[in-house]
Amino acid sequence: MEIPKKTNARGVGFGLGRLGLPVLKKTHISILLTVTTVFLMACRQGGKDSQSLADKVYGFEWETGDALLDAVMWDEEDWISIKDPSIVQHEGKWHLFCTLRGKERSHAVVYSSFDDLGQMGKSKPLVMGHHDGYYCAPQVFYYTPQKKWYMVCQAKSNDWSPNYQAAYSTTTDITDPDSWSALQPMQIAKPKDDPYLDFWVICDEDKAYTFFTCDNGKMYRTETTFEAFPLGWSKPVLAFEGDIFEASHIYKLPEQDKYINLIEAQLPDDRRFFKAYLANSLDGEWLPAPSDSIGTYASAANVIQVNGAWTNSISHGELVRDGFDEKMEAHLDSPFVYQGVLHRNREGKQYGDIPWRLGLLKKKGTEKVGDENKELPLFTSAPFPVGTSIRQDMLRNDTVMDIAGYEFNSLTAGNAMKMHRVLGEGFTYNFGEADEYLAYAKAQGMRMFGHTLIWHTGTPDIVKQLKGDSMALHNFTKKYIDTLVSRYRGRIDAWDVVNEPVLDGSGELRENTWLATLGQDYVEEVFRMAHNADPTAKLFLNDYNIERDSAKLDGFLRLVERLKKKGTPIHGIGMQMHIRMDTPNEVIARNLKRCVDTGLLIHFSEVDIIFNKHDDTKGGGIQKYTSLTPEMMGQQAEKYKQIAQLYNAIVPNDQKYGITLWGFADRYTWIRYFFEIMDWPLIFDDNLVKKPAYYGLREGLLLGN
Numbered sequence: 187m188e189i190p191k192k193t194n195a196r197g198v199g200f201g202l203g204r205l206g207l208p209v210l211k212k213t214h215i216s217i218l219l220t221v222t223t224v225f226l227m228a229c230r231q232g233g234k235d236s237q238s239l240a241d242k243v244y245g246f247e248w249e250t251g252d253a254l255l256d257a258v259m260w261d262e263e264d265w266i267s268i269k270d271p272s273i274v275q276h277e278g279k280w281h282l283f284c285t286l287r288g289k290e291r292s293h294a295v296v297y298s299s300f301d302d303l304g305q306m307g308k309s310k311p312l313v314m315g316h317h318d319g320y321y322c323a324p325q326v327f328y329y330t331p332q333k334k335w336y337m338v339c340q341a342k343s344n345d346w347s348p349n350y351q352a353a354y355s356t357t358t359d360i361t362d363p364d365s366w367s368a369l370q371p372m373q374i375a376k377p378k379d380d381p382y383l384d385f386w387v388i389c390d391e392d393k394a395y396t397f398f399t400c401d402n403g404k405m406y407r408t409e410t411t412f413e414a415f416p417l418g419w420s421k422p423v424l425a426f427e428g429d430i431f432e433a434s435h436i437y438k439l440p441e442q443d444k445y446i447n448l449i450e451a452q453l454p455d456d457r458r459f460f461k462a463y464l465a466n467s468l469d470g471e472w473l474p475a476p477s478d479s480i481g482t483y484a485s486a487a488n489v490i491q492v493n494g495a496w497t498n499s500i501s502h503g504e505l506v507r508d509g510f511d512e513k514m515e516a517h518l519d520s521p522f523v524y525q526g527v528l529h530r531n532r533e534g535k536q537y538g539d540i541p542w543r544l545g546l547l548k549k550k551g552t553e554k555v556g557d558e559n560k561e562l563p564l565f566t567s568a569p570f571p572v573g574t575s576i577r578q579d580m581l582r583n584d585t586v587m588d589i590a591g592y593e594f595n596s597l598t599a600g601n602a603m604k605m606h607r608v609l610g611e612g613f614t615y616n617f618g619e620a621d622e623y624l625a626y627a628k629a630q631g632m633r634m635f636g637h638t639l640i641w642h643t644g645t646p647d648i649v650k651q652l653k654g655d656s657m658a659l660h661n662f663t664k665k666y667i668d669t670l671v672s673r674y675r676g677r678i679d680a681w682d683v684v685n686e687p688v689l690d691g692s693g694e695l696r697e698n699t700w701l702a703t704l705g706q707d708y709v710e711e712v713f714r715m716a717h718n719a720d721p722t723a724k725l726f727l728n729d730y731n732i733e734r735d736s737a738k739l740d741g742f743l744r745l746v747e748r749l750k751k752k753g754t755p756i757h758g759i760g761m762q763m764h765i766r767m768d769t770p771n772e773v774i775a776r777n778l779k780r781c782v783d784t785g786l787l788i789h790f791s792e793v794d795i796i797f798n799k800h801d802d803t804k805g806g807g808i809q810k811y812t813s814l815t816p817e818m819m820g821q822q823a824e825k826y827k828q829i830a831q832l833y834n835a836i837v838p839n840d841q842k843y844g845i846t847l848w849g850f851a852d853r854y855t856w857i858r859y860f861f862e863i864m865d866w867p868l869i870f871d872d873n874l875v876k877k878p879a880y881y882g883l884r885e886g887l888l889l890g891n
């Protein structure tokens with residue numbers, strides 16, 4: 187059982203620094219904006235398209251038990267991994283062929299057989315003897331026209347020209363691993379400028395086809411006649427190009443009279459997942475499976491690991507077929523055999539040293555799942571921390587706190603660290619509440635975020651009374667920041683030093699006790715005070731509407747530049763992101779990019795998404811929608827997905843501080859009492875049940891690029 191541990195916030199298994207992700211380029215942003223626009227259009231079209239996410243959420247949903255087959259099970263010192271499964275069932279027995287990665291011989295093919303899929307790892311696989319050089323990624327099927335079993339794979343031999351190519355071997359007895367013929371080349375021409383690997387044969391009524399991928403987004407197709415098979419291949423043609431990687435495995439779905447193409451794709455940090463495409467014929471156009479706009483078939487985001495998490499990748503796999511012949515027939519509910527590994531178990535390793543293990547995906551609900559929380563935590567979908575704020579009343583509810591501790595790995599106190607809560611009568615200090623948050627975060631291995639030191643709202647009267655007395659206000663502020671920040675030195679990762687410093691619309695500095703008394707340099711002064719109190723804490727300037735109010739953002743960025751120019755210790759920008767369903771993604775993307783250009787860390791610090799309107803004053807809400815329909819839930823899921831995708835794509839990895847939700851359940855949203863409207867802005871509902879928005883966010887976190 188390996189649930190990803192949240193040992194400490196900065197060193198989380200999925201923490202930023204450990205990933206070494208490539209920095210995203212402008213081209214990614216323009217691709218993203220195009221994608222975003224398409225999504226946006228889909229949302230605007232309403233019902234049908236937004237319903238598709240809900241379909242996806244409840245469509246391609248899987249569960250998996252423990253890893254079933256692991257190379258280290260047999261104490262073979264030389265074995266590293268068993269991967270690339272190809273499986274057929276024949277006369278009541280399962281026959282499994284896989285790549286064996288070893289230390290002495292890098293690649294070989296192994297065979298095992300068993301009566302029951304769940305026994306996949308019970309008997310030791312045998313190393314096959316029909317080739318002594320490099321060969322791997324087998325595909326095994328029965329070729330009816332010749333009444334023979336075929337193994338197709340990629341292989342090398344000095345006797346062939348070229349040495350490396352697709353190859354085949356045959357037998358009439360699949361139960362006898364010694365009966366296979368010596369590997370022979372298939373003489374499929376290599377496309378001039380592309381590598382080729384993962385060869386896959388499938389036949390329709392008229393012809394035999396081989397497909398292969400190139401690790402560069404391309405998939406090729408070549409064909410031959412039944413008579414000439416396994417030779418006589420036509421010049422390969424490009425069959426598909428997109429954001430795919432390798433292992434394109436194609437099956438006939440007789441019920442739908444379509445072909446499904448399950449292709450492996452990879453995230454920038456190398457986590458693998460499968461996309462699904464459909465075509466009406468083998469030489470037809472491949473389109474994303476309709477139940478999912480981006481073609482996701484199986485990824486860490488839609489797989490529940492019922493016996494604990496042992497993989498973040500769903501990699502090279504085979505759909506369990508209905509038959510065993512060249513037609514490759516299967517149906518969508520079939521299990522899927524795949525290779526997986528935990529991200530942290532592969533970090534820093536050469537591909538050949540990764541300890542891939544085999545597992546079995548089954549359609550959700552097939553295995554007995556006792557506990558919904560067995561689904562992987564939300565934060566594991568993101569290569570950066572995912573947080574929530576928690577209000578005092580939530581802290582008192584065990585169910586709420588169990589969910590928060592499970593799903594998130596960053597924590598913000600909703601109010602407990604604000605001045606009006608910390609400061610008591612006669613300038614005394616109350617740390618009780620704040621301490622409770624710290625204790626909880628520590629117990630849960632969550633990063634603690636400090637919110638907030640200076641804020642015009644919630645300034646206690648005793649502090650307001652210092653207005654005009656610059657010495658007294660300066661001394662008080664220094665003492666306050668010193669006391670609070672140094673108390674939590676090394677335990678609070680970062681602080682919102684000044685919250686909401688600029689005015690809506692104009693971007694001028696907002697009037698508050700400090701501006702009135704210390705002048706506009708007060709911002710710089712308080713940053714320096716915070717830095718002195720904890721030189722290790724990251725210091726943020728946080729504000730709302732800067733994602734959509736460009737004039738406000740102008741002023742905000744002027745302030746940031748002024749601070750930077752003066753050498754002020756500022757490390758990050760907090761974009762609160764209290765947005766609405768109709769806040770345009772294009773505007774958010776543009777303004778986010780401007781924040782990114784400062785080079786500072788970017789925190790989406792208080793995300794929630796409402797359907798109604800607010801005007802940012804207390805009580806200032808306009809109620810347009812009085813109830814939440816399934817269609818609205820689908821649209822909100824898309825919006826959450828898009829927001830996470832924007833963040834993923836536009837913020838370079840070394841500037842991603844994280845995404846924090848302002849509370850996570852509608853039951854506790856501040857929107858309802860602050861703006862005095864009914865709304866449903868979060869990812870869990872009033873009964874603490876996951877909404878489609880949860881899955882939308884999850885998908886956006888995972889598939890951001």
Ligand code: XIL
Nearest residue numbers: 577600601637685730762792856860
């Ligand atoms: C809100 C809290 O959620 C409420 O409980 C409180 O009554 C008012 O403040 N921007 C911020 C947060 O920076 O501190 C605010 O939190 C929401 C808007």
